[in-house]
Amino acid sequence: MRKIHYLFPIIIASLFLLTACSTQNKSEILNVMESEDKLSATVTPGTMTTSSDNNHMMQPISVENIQNASEEIGGQPLDFRLEGNVKVFELVTKPVTWQIIQDVFATAWTYNGTVPGPMIRVTEGDVVRILIKNELPEPTTIHWHGIAVPNAMDGIPDITQKPILPGETFTYEFIAQPAGTYMYHSHYEGDVQVSAGLYAPFIVDPKEPTSPAPSVDVNLMISEWLLRDGETFAAMPMAGMEPNYFTINGKAFPDTETINVKKGQLVRLRLAGIGQLVHPIHLHGVPFTIVATDGHPVPKAAQLTKDTVLVSPGERYDIEFIATESGQWLLHCHILHHTTNNNVEPGGLMLIINVTD
Ligand SMILES: [Cu+2]
Structure with missing residues (x-):
C-alpha cells in the first residue's frame, strides 16, 4: 500500500501534461x-x-485553348543542336488533350505535348543546356531528379530560382553526371503538375560501357490519374482524390506498349515511379536481376534476382533479364486494383513482353 502513495504525484503530473499537450494541439x-x-x-x-x-475539395485541371497531343507516344528521344561542345535541348510546357486508352482523354500538362515528355539522352560528362518556355497558365520549374547538378540548377521555386512565369523562358545548364537512369519533372506545385503529366526520362549513358549493352532498353514511367465526369484532377493518395487510371508511359492497358523481344536477347527495363503511390512490379516467365538502383549500378555480388520489385515514388530500378522463353509474358503491378481502368479489369499497369523465336 505504501508504494501507491509514491504514485500519486506522478499521476497528477501526467494528467497536467496531457491537458497542456491537448490545449497546445488545439491551438496549432x-x-x-x-x-x-x-x-x-x-x-x-x-x-x-x-x-x-472545412471540407477539402479540388479544382479540375482546366485550360482554355487546349491543344492536341503532338505525338501519340510519349518519352521519345529529343533532338539537340550542338553549340560548341554544348548539347542544347528545347522544351515547351503546354497543356494538351492526352489519350490514356481508347475513348478516355485527360487534360495533361506536358513537356512538348506528350506524356511522358521527350527523353533527354546524353553521355556522361556532356555539357547540357535546356531552354524551357512556359506556355502553361501557371508558373513552373524543372528539377533534374538524381542528377548531380549545381544548386542554382536544381529547380526549386523561391529557393534556388524564381518560378518561371507563364510566357517566360529559363535556361538550365549542367554537366550530365553520373551515368544512370534519371528523370526530370516539375517542382512547382508538384502534387498537381507532376500528376498532370510534367515528367520525362533523362538517361545518362556511361562513357565506356561497363556491361554488355542490352538488345532492348525501355523506360517505363509509372503514374496515376483521376478522371471524373470528363474532367482531370490531380490524383493523390487521400480520400476522394484516389486515382482511377494507372499508366505506364502515359498509357493504360491495353494501350500500353508491347515490348517485342527475340528469344535469347538481353532486355533492360528502367522502371521509374513518378506518381504518388507504390507499385510492386511483377514479371511473368523469367526472373530478373536488379542491375541499378536510382541510377547507380549495383555491384555484381550484390545484385538481387527477383520477380517482383516495389517501385516507390521517385525511385528507379534498372532490371535485366534474358528472354529465354517464347510467348506473350506479362509485366504488371501486383496491387491488382492498379490493373483496372476506372474499376474495370483488365487495364492499368500491365504490358505484354512478346518473345518470339
Ligand atoms: Cu500498383
Whole structure:
C-alpha cells in the first residue's frame, strides 16, 4: 500500500501534461485552419483549397485553348543542336488533350505535348543546356531528379530560382553526371503538375560501357490519374482524390506498349515511379536481376534476382533479364486494383513482353 502513495504525484503530473499537450494541439490546429482559409482566397486551377465548411475539395485541371497531343507516344528521344561542345535541348510546357486508352482523354500538362515528355539522352560528362518556355497558365520549374547538378540548377521555386512565369523562358545548364537512369519533372506545385503529366526520362549513358549493352532498353514511367465526369484532377493518395487510371508511359492497358523481344536477347527495363503511390512490379516467365538502383549500378555480388520489385515514388530500378522463353509474358503491378481502368479489369499497369523465336 505504501508504494501507491509514491504514485500519486506522478499521476497528477501526467494528467497536467496531457491537458497542456491537448490545449497546445488545439491551438496549432486552429492556426492551420486559419492559414488554410487565407490560402483559399488565392486559388489557382488544380490547387487544393479549403472551403468555409472545412471540407477539402479540388479544382479540375482546366485550360482554355487546349491543344492536341503532338505525338501519340510519349518519352521519345529529343533532338539537340550542338553549340560548341554544348548539347542544347528545347522544351515547351503546354497543356494538351492526352489519350490514356481508347475513348478516355485527360487534360495533361506536358513537356512538348506528350506524356511522358521527350527523353533527354546524353553521355556522361556532356555539357547540357535546356531552354524551357512556359506556355502553361501557371508558373513552373524543372528539377533534374538524381542528377548531380549545381544548386542554382536544381529547380526549386523561391529557393534556388524564381518560378518561371507563364510566357517566360529559363535556361538550365549542367554537366550530365553520373551515368544512370534519371528523370526530370516539375517542382512547382508538384502534387498537381507532376500528376498532370510534367515528367520525362533523362538517361545518362556511361562513357565506356561497363556491361554488355542490352538488345532492348525501355523506360517505363509509372503514374496515376483521376478522371471524373470528363474532367482531370490531380490524383493523390487521400480520400476522394484516389486515382482511377494507372499508366505506364502515359498509357493504360491495353494501350500500353508491347515490348517485342527475340528469344535469347538481353532486355533492360528502367522502371521509374513518378506518381504518388507504390507499385510492386511483377514479371511473368523469367526472373530478373536488379542491375541499378536510382541510377547507380549495383555491384555484381550484390545484385538481387527477383520477380517482383516495389517501385516507390521517385525511385528507379534498372532490371535485366534474358528472354529465354517464347510467348506473350506479362509485366504488371501486383496491387491488382492498379490493373483496372476506372474499376474495370483488365487495364492499368500491365504490358505484354512478346518473345518470339
Ligand atoms: Cu500498383
